[in-house]
Amino acid sequence: DSGVTQTPKHLITATGQRVTLRCSPRSGDLSVYWYQQSLDQGLQFLIQYYNGEERAKGNILERFSAQQFPDLHSELNLSSLELGDSALYFCASSDTSGGRTDTQYFGPGTRLTVL
Amino acid sequence: DAKTTQPPSMDCAEGRAANLPCNHSTISGNEYVYWYRQIHSQGPQYIIHGLKNNETNEMASLIITEDRKSSTLILPHATLRDTAVYYCIVRVARGNKLVFGAGTILRVKS
Numbered sequence: 139d140s141g142v143t144q145t146p147k148h149l150i151t152a153t154g155q156r157v158t159l160r161c162s163p164r165s166g167d168l169s170v171y172w173y174q175q176s177l178d179q180g181l182q183f184l185i186q187y188y189n190g191e192e193r194a195k196g197n198i199l200e201r202f203s204a205q206q207f208p209d210l211h212s213e214l215n216l217s218s219l220e221l222g223d224s225a226l227y228f229c230a231s232s233d234t235s236g237g238r239t240d241t242q243y244f245g246p247g248t249r250l251t252v253l
Numbered sequence: 254d255a256k257t258t259q260p261p262s263m264d265c266a267e268g269r270a271a272n273l274p275c276n277h278s279t280i281s282g283n284e285y286v287y288w289y290r291q292i293h294s295q296g297p298q299y300i301i302h303g304l305k306n307n308e309t310n311e312m313a314s315l316i317i318t319e320d321r322k323s324s325t326l327i328l329p330h331a332t333l334r335d336t337a338v339y340y341c342i343v344r345v346a347r348g349n350k351l352v353f354g355a356g357t358i359l360r361v362k363s
Contacts, residue, residue, distance in 0.1 A: 140296065171350070181297070181340075183350035194349045228296050235349070241287075242351060244296030 141165065142231050142245035150251045156217040159248045163210055163231030169193070170212040171232070171242055172204055176225040187212055188235040219252045226250075257341045262358040265335075271328040273357050275341030278322040285344040286317060287351070288326045292337040297353075300326065302344075331361045 141164035151157055163170050172184040183196035187206035198204075201219075206212045216223060226249050230242040258276040265271040277286065288300040301308055301315045303324070308315045314327040328335055340356040 140298070142296070169349070173351075180355065181291075181351075181353035183352070186349050196350055226294060230296075230351075240349065241299055241302065243299060246296050247294070249294070 140243040140245060142229060142243055144227075144229050144245040144248050146248060147246065148249050148251075150253065151219060152253055153219055153221060155219050155252075156215065157219065157250065159214040159216070159227050159229075159250075161212045161214070161229030161231075161245060163212070163229075164233075164243055167231035167233045167243075168210065169232045169235060169240070169242075170206055170210070171230040172198075172212070172214050173228045173230065173244075174225050175228065175247075176222075179225075181228070184214070193235060216250070221252050224250055224252045257343055257354055259339075259341050259354065259357045261355065262360065264360050264362060265328075265331045267333060267361055267363045268330055271331040271335065271359055271361070273326040273328075273339050273341075273359060274323065275326070276323045277341070277343050280321050280343050282321075286315065286324050287342040287344055288313070288315065289340045289342065289351070289353075290335075290337040291340070291356070292334075297340065300339075331359075333361050333363060335359065336361045 143162045168189045171186045175181045184198040186194040204214045226247045228247045230244045287302040289297040291297045303315045317324045338356040
């Protein structure tokens, strides 16, 4: 158990819909990272927040957005969903803003299925 | 970003040491080597990381060659529960993301 929690575990929805994925970091961690894992793309970095501020951006679609709240939990919002958005979404947390020795600990993930 | 090359799959007998190689010939002097693993579709699990010296923790050992162009992750006594995809990652000097490749599928067999 990494200490990172994610809800829900599974989500099934229809194309065009909007969903929100939630992540609670390990106690004391200030950074939250979001990753997407699809069958054809592997694990890809989406976005990082540090202490409420966006810190780094990866291959995140404009239809996706994220935020980190004062209690440090984070939400990833996915809108206008397409079939290709079906994937595992992982959240990770670390205790610093990042860097070469910043170890990220991953949550169990949310499996999103878009029908 | 320094690229890594790993064999697509490996087999290991239960109870034996599993040695997983990784090539990272373009690594920069200040970039760390990280290892994660992913069991089935669970979240990636941190294993170990190092810069130039060999490292050991309760899970594994990391051996980095003197020229830093390659490394080996060693699971000293592999069990069936070590069957997973193992990712070797070179931590980029700028930015915070982890860049995952295809990894090595390790199958531990009884």
